[in-house]
Every structure is written in structure tokens, then in C-alpha cells.
Amino acid sequence: MGKDVRRARQTNPWLVLAVLCASFFMTLLDTTIVTIAIPEMAAGLGASLDDILWFANAYMLVFAALLLLSGRLGDRFGPQRTFTAGLAVFTVASAVCGMVDTPEQMIAARAVQGLGAAVMMPQTLALISAVFPAERRGAAFGVWSAVAGLATVAGPTVGGLLVSQLDWRWIFYINVPIGALALLGAVLLVPDVRSGQSATLDLPGALLSTAGLSLIVYALIEGERYDWGTIESFLSIPLVLVLGILLLGLFALHQRGRQDRRPLVPFELFRIRKFTVSATLAALLLFCSIGVLLPLTLYLQSALGLSAAQAGLALAPGPLVSLFVAPVAGNAVGKVGGRIILVPGLMIFGAGIALMAIMADANSSAWAIVPGQIVFGIGMGLVFAPTSTLAMQEIPPRLIGVSSGMFTTFRQIGAVLGAAAVGALLQSRLAAEGVPEEVRRQAGRLAESVYAEGLTDAVRYSLFWTVATAVVAALLALLLPAHEKRPEAAQNPEPQVGADAPQTVES
Known part of the structure; x- marks a missing residue:
């Protein structure tokens, strides 16, 4: 690389952050964007409800299951090269998802998409730790957290607009130009940071x-x-x-x-209370987020008969409100501590879900859930960014890379289990409400009004279970320290990548 590019890499970390955020925004968006296109995808591909659940879960399962290994790939081959390779796989797989003709092809393509996302994602936090000096790293993590929270819940809104204005295939095609630009940025701007030591893959x-x-x-x-x-x-x-x-x-x-041989899971991380509690909270938050999006999407489109765009807009108030609340909460967590923000934040989060469940009715309009969406959004803003910040707050520099991989793994496991559990609960309740098997297996036919009441009751039941999970999360947050104490490890850490190694930057 030329001197100008090398200088840009060293003096413009915000450009690096922009490339990383654009890339992982796509990966997290694709966790939920499929939900809004369920009726159109079911009709276009001749898919059953089981197939549709796998459209989402094939991606999230591979994504979550390979994150630990992918963190070590970054240690071994360098996070920049690993990130670029994962981004390329994800982009190509997105194009293939848009071209498939059968449910089986879609499930396979989504699995490959998940592979690309898994290879890419753990490198983002490690690279942020490498390119930002200690005094600016907190702000960078705050941006990462805000983008991650927005991407997770924005899928239905973005997907709804694409489905209505273009076609359901464009929820995948949209990744291609974004991925191509991000690849260019990854090659030109993201530094080739090496650990200087070999890493076993286990x-x-x-x-x-x-x-x-x-x-x-x-x-x-x-x-x-x-x-x-x-x-x-x-x-x-x-x-x-x-x-x-x-x-x-x-x-x-x-x-x-393997604790003395660079394990995939260093047990010493779990002796850090803030990390353990925050990572568990992250899993529960993603469980709840997916547990809200999937039932509400079915309710809005299949019970109320809204179009994809209308359903997406009905789900937009929450993410929009959270955008304004999150920066305030992120700044406050370092001053007042995590417990004082997260406990009430999680209760507000759960209250928003409960309000949506109470207001959902087969004969109501989409406006009925907007108040709950607003409360839900306030809760999201209060909990997503602080959880990410707290998780990394007391991590020793030598464990920054592996801890970021572990934290991301917890998040994605929560998303996978949320989609799987809520999907199973929905099917169970539809059966209990008397919706016939042959209709339950054809998601597109759920729009028939005779089944709207049964579907609404099943959705309401699923949402209340999600409320219970939010309450459990609030109780767990009580384990956080009552008062903030500035950790020594976070005051003057040296930038590190990987589990325990110094860095070098190669041109």
C-alpha cells in the first residue's frame, strides 16, 4: 500500500468505523428483514410455515454457531483479511438468495449468508479496538452499539418498503451494491492488523x-x-x-x-461480573426482540391484512424512538452505572411489549399498537447501548478480541433461540386455537378472516411470554454493581487484537 493509504488508515479511524458499521448493519438487518416478506416469499416459493421459519433460522443458526471459531480465524489470518473474506461471501450469497426458485435453495443460500456474517462479525469489535486510541474507543463502541440495535429492529421497516415498492427478492439484492462498496472500503481503508502470534483453531x-x-x-x-x-x-x-x-x-x-492453550471460550471472562451479566442480558434482549418482531409481523399482515410497507411502517416507531434515547443512555452509563439504567429500562421495554399485546385485536387498526411501540422504543434505547458498553468496560486489553466474539455469540444465540422458541410457540397456540394443520403450514393463507381471531390470540400469547423474559432480564440486571467504579483496565488500555497478543500494521 502507498504512504497516503497507510496514513489514512492510521489517522482516520472514523472512516474505518464507517466501513465496519455498514457491513455489520447488513448482517444484523438480515436477521429480521425476512419476517416482513413472509407472505410474499411463501407464495413465490411455495413455502410452508416450517420452511419460512428455516429461512430465518438457517441464517441465524450458522451465524451464531460459527462465531467462536471465526474469532480465532481473525487471530490466525488477521482480522482485516478475515473480515474482507466474510464480507465477500455474504455479498455473493445475498445475490444468490435473490435468484432462488425453491424453499430448499433459499434455506441453503441463507446458510451460506450466515457463514459470511459469522466470519465477518467478530472482527468488527477487534478492529475498532485496534484503530481507535483508548480515549476515543468508548465513543466508537457507542456508535457500534447504536447501529447494532437499530439494525436488529429495522429489518421489518426496510424490508416492507422494498417488498412493496420493488419485490421481495430486493431484500437480498439491496446487499449487493452496499457489500461491493464496503469491500472496496475494506481493502483501501481497513488496516491489516496482525497479532504477531499463531492461533490454533480448535x-x-x-x-x-x-x-x-x-x-x-x-x-x-x-x-x-x-x-x-x-x-x-x-x-x-x-x-x-x-x-x-x-x-x-x-x-x-x-x-x-484447553484453558492454557487459547481456548474458544476463556473461562476467566465469566469471572468478570459486568461481562457475564451483560452478555446474558444481550442474549435475552435479542430473544425478546425477535420474539416481538415475528408475531407482530404475522399479526399486522395476516390478521389485519396490511401490506408489507404498511406493516413495516407500523413497526417503525420503536426503532425511531430508540435512536434518540440510546445516545443519552450510552453517555449516562459511565456516570451513574449500569443497574440504575438497565433495571428500569428493561421494565419499560417489557411494558411496551405488554401494551402491544393488550391492544392487539383482530378487528383493530395498526394504530392500536403504536403507543406500545413508542414505550418499547424507549426501553430499547435504554438497554441496548448500555449493555454493549458495560460488557467491554472491564475487559483486560489482551482479551478484547475474544471477548467481543463471545459477546456477539451470546447476542446471536439469543436471536436464534428467540426465533425458534417463538416459532414453536406460535404453531402450538395456532393448533390450540383450532387453526387446522393444513392452514398453519401455509402462511400465506392465514390472511383469511375466519382465522384472524385465532392468529391474534396466538400472537398475544407469544408476546406475553416475551414480557416474562424481559422481567427475568430486569431481575438479572440487579446483579450489576450499584455504583459505577471506573475500572483500571479501561482507563489506559493499549489497543489489542486477539486474545493476548500485540499488534502490527502491515501495508
């Missing part, structure tokens, strides 16, 4: 964690389809769940034996 650990999580999520998604019983021969849903839990247990034992 493939056995990656296989155990991936297999265990995959089995659990499969059982949650397909449980209702098989009446939580036999799948084929001796194979059953309970057996799949047990196998998944056992594999995750073996993964934990495997990691215990």
Missing part, C-alpha cells in the same frame, strides 16, 4: 459447539411439526434435544481442558 471444539446448538434449535423449530414426539424410527424430538445438550456439555469439558 476444530473439535467448534464442531461440538456447532453440532450441539444445531440440534437444540432444530428440535425447537420442528418440535410442533412432530407433536414433540417421534421423527422417524427411534429418532425423536426429546432425543435430539438431549443430544444437543450433551454435546454442549462435552464442549464445556473440552474447553476446560
Whole structure:
């Protein structure tokens, strides 16, 4: 690289942040953008409700399951190269998603998309830690958190506009020009930061964690389809769940034996209370966010008969309100501490969901859920950014890279389990409300008015379960310190990438 580019890399970290934010905004947006296009995708591809759940979960499952391994790929090959490779895979897979003709092709393409996102995502926080000096790193993390929170909940709004104005395929095609520009920025602006040490990949650990999580999520998604019983021969849903839990247990034992050899999961991270509580809260928040978006999208389009654009706009107040609240909350957390913001914030978050559940009715208009959306948005703004900031606040410099990968993994596991659990709950409640099997498996036909009341009751039931999760999260936030104490590790950290190594920047 020339001297000018090298100088730009060193003196313009905000340009690097812009490239990173644009890239991971796409990956998180694609976690939820599919929900708004459910009726159109079902009709266009001849997909059942089971297929549609896998359109979302194939992406999120691969995304979450490979994050730990991807963090180590960044340590081994350099986060810039790993980030660029993941971005390229994600962009190409997005184009393929827009061209598929069958549900099976869509599920496969979404899985590859998830692979690209998983390779890319852990590198973003590591690169931010590398290119920003200590005194500006907090602001950069705040921007990252705000963009992450916005992307997670903006999917239905962006998707609704694309579906209505163009076609459902454009929820994927839109990633292609953005991805191409981000790739150019990644090559020209993002520095090639190296750890200076080799990193083992721990493939056995990656296989155990991936297999265990995959089995659990499969059982949650397909449980209702098989009446939580036999799948084929001796194979059953309970057996799949047990196998998944056992594999995750073996993964934990495997990691215990590797604590002195750069493990995928350094156990010392969990001795840091702020990280452990914040990472768990992040998982619960994503669980709740997905648990709100999926039922509400079905309710607005299939019960109320709104178009994709109308449904997207009906879901817009929450994200818009959170944009104004999040910066204030992010600045306040360093002054007053996490507990004083997160506990009431989570209660407001849950109250917004409860208000939407109460107001949802098969004969009402979309305006009925707007007050709940506003309260929900205030809660989102109070909890998303502070949770990310608190998670990284007391992390030793040598663990910044791996901790960012772990935090992102917790978030995505929450999203995966949220989509799987709420999808299973919806199917179960639809069955309990008397909606026939053949209709439940064809999402596009749910718009028939005779089934609107049953669907609305199922949606309301799912939302109240999400409220219960928010209350659990609020109780968990009580474990945070009552008063803020400025940690020594955060006062003067040196920029690090990876688990424990110094950096070099190569041209």
C-alpha cells in the first residue's frame, strides 16, 4: 500500500468505523428483514410455515454457531483479511438468495449468508479496538452499539418498503451494491492488523459447539411439526434435544481442558461480573426482540391484512424512538452505572411489549399498537447501548478480541433461540386455537378472516411470554454493581487484537 493509504488508515479511524458499521448493519438487518416478506416469499416459493421459519433460522443458526471459531480465524489470518473474506461471501450469497426458485435453495443460500456474517462479525469489535486510541474507543463502541440495535429492529421497516415498492427478492439484492462498496472500503481503508502470534483453531471444539446448538434449535423449530414426539424410527424430538445438550456439555469439558492453550471460550471472562451479566442480558434482549418482531409481523399482515410497507411502517416507531434515547443512555452509563439504567429500562421495554399485546385485536387498526411501540422504543434505547458498553468496560486489553466474539455469540444465540422458541410457540397456540394443520403450514393463507381471531390470540400469547423474559432480564440486571467504579483496565488500555497478543500494521 502507498504512504497516503497507510496514513489514512492510521489517522482516520472514523472512516474505518464507517466501513465496519455498514457491513455489520447488513448482517444484523438480515436477521429480521425476512419476517416482513413472509407472505410474499411463501407464495413465490411455495413455502410452508416450517420452511419460512428455516429461512430465518438457517441464517441465524450458522451465524451464531460459527462465531467462536471465526474469532480465532481473525487471530490466525488477521482480522482485516478475515473480515474482507466474510464480507465477500455474504455479498455473493445475498445475490444468490435473490435468484432462488425453491424453499430448499433459499434455506441453503441463507446458510451460506450466515457463514459470511459469522466470519465477518467478530472482527468488527477487534478492529475498532485496534484503530481507535483508548480515549476515543468508548465513543466508537457507542456508535457500534447504536447501529447494532437499530439494525436488529429495522429489518421489518426496510424490508416492507422494498417488498412493496420493488419485490421481495430486493431484500437480498439491496446487499449487493452496499457489500461491493464496503469491500472496496475494506481493502483501501481497513488496516491489516496482525497479532504477531499463531492461533490454533480448535476444530473439535467448534464442531461440538456447532453440532450441539444445531440440534437444540432444530428440535425447537420442528418440535410442533412432530407433536414433540417421534421423527422417524427411534429418532425423536426429546432425543435430539438431549443430544444437543450433551454435546454442549462435552464442549464445556473440552474447553476446560484447553484453558492454557487459547481456548474458544476463556473461562476467566465469566469471572468478570459486568461481562457475564451483560452478555446474558444481550442474549435475552435479542430473544425478546425477535420474539416481538415475528408475531407482530404475522399479526399486522395476516390478521389485519396490511401490506408489507404498511406493516413495516407500523413497526417503525420503536426503532425511531430508540435512536434518540440510546445516545443519552450510552453517555449516562459511565456516570451513574449500569443497574440504575438497565433495571428500569428493561421494565419499560417489557411494558411496551405488554401494551402491544393488550391492544392487539383482530378487528383493530395498526394504530392500536403504536403507543406500545413508542414505550418499547424507549426501553430499547435504554438497554441496548448500555449493555454493549458495560460488557467491554472491564475487559483486560489482551482479551478484547475474544471477548467481543463471545459477546456477539451470546447476542446471536439469543436471536436464534428467540426465533425458534417463538416459532414453536406460535404453531402450538395456532393448533390450540383450532387453526387446522393444513392452514398453519401455509402462511400465506392465514390472511383469511375466519382465522384472524385465532392468529391474534396466538400472537398475544407469544408476546406475553416475551414480557416474562424481559422481567427475568430486569431481575438479572440487579446483579450489576450499584455504583459505577471506573475500572483500571479501561482507563489506559493499549489497543489489542486477539486474545493476548500485540499488534502490527502491515501495508
